[in-house]
Amino acid sequence: MGIMYKHNYKENDYPVIAEYEGGSILLTSLDAIANWARSNSPWPLTFGTRCCAMELMAIGEPHYDFARFGFEVARASPRQADMILICGTINYKMAPVLKRLYDQMPDPKYVIAVGSCTISGGPFFYNSYAVVRGADHVIPVDVYVPGCPPRPEALLFGIFQLQKKIMRERNFKKKNIKYTEAKPIVNKK
């Protein structure tokens, strides 16, 4: 909890908006509390269409347990889910269904595209008549996890990146506050 400052991140970490002007201590603390709560329990929607669903099942099993991070309550109904892990190829037949599921999810909602099929069509980019080349043609994606399929550790890392992205959100903004731009974290040497 607290405001994210530069010195909280190690050197190899993902560059992030680290400081901003303005913002009262009350609102930024509320922001931090809300983001902490949202990032530590994103409930995924079970959406596995193809082989990457095996990796989704793998991180649910005891070896690469995702219950210790708070994601284990995977809801089958989109009305109760926070995020959607798109595991698998999206066909032209599946694309309207995916859009409908995304529309039915309540805000705040996040999308992780798992595997190369959802990033860019993957191995089906050439010579396929039935594959949508990337899930971001259908719904907006927050995090892309490359791999075919990605290792379970890579998938968990992708969800951690989503957690960091959630921690950067600004939900309680005062109207006339000026925020500085994001500066990349430079090596302190």
Added chain:
Amino acid sequence: MTNEELKEYLTGQFPEANVVQGPQFVEMTVSAETLLATAGKLKNAKETSFDYLMNLTGIDYPDCISVVYHLESTRLHQVMVLKVKTANREEPVLDTVTPVWRTAKYHEREVFDLLGVKFNNHTDLRRLFLEDDWGYPLRKDYVDEVRIISR
């Protein structure tokens, strides 16, 4: 029966058919007119009771479309391959083997959907996966400007 015995039995029973030993199984090529009769005999004969149709697929050759049946006998534990060629590629027509093996109902629908082979006397010949006005995607000359990025 071993492969050699099966090959000799089939050459004896079906003199017009072409029986060879493939890489793994005995392969028999019959003409399109005798397909249904051959299938019935293969299923009902005691020496080769091929009661299980494992697979039914189509192959696109330059001059015709052929359909391949993989048959297994659950009682005698033997496998063979049956091949049929259609007359041409513009109007490929074959007899259905659904009276002999019921599982062919859906397999033939798939071949009709993706390759365009019509089957006579099929009770429910309609498309399985694709929409009604789609082409036949598994043909080698299928062109789709909108969806396919070709390489």
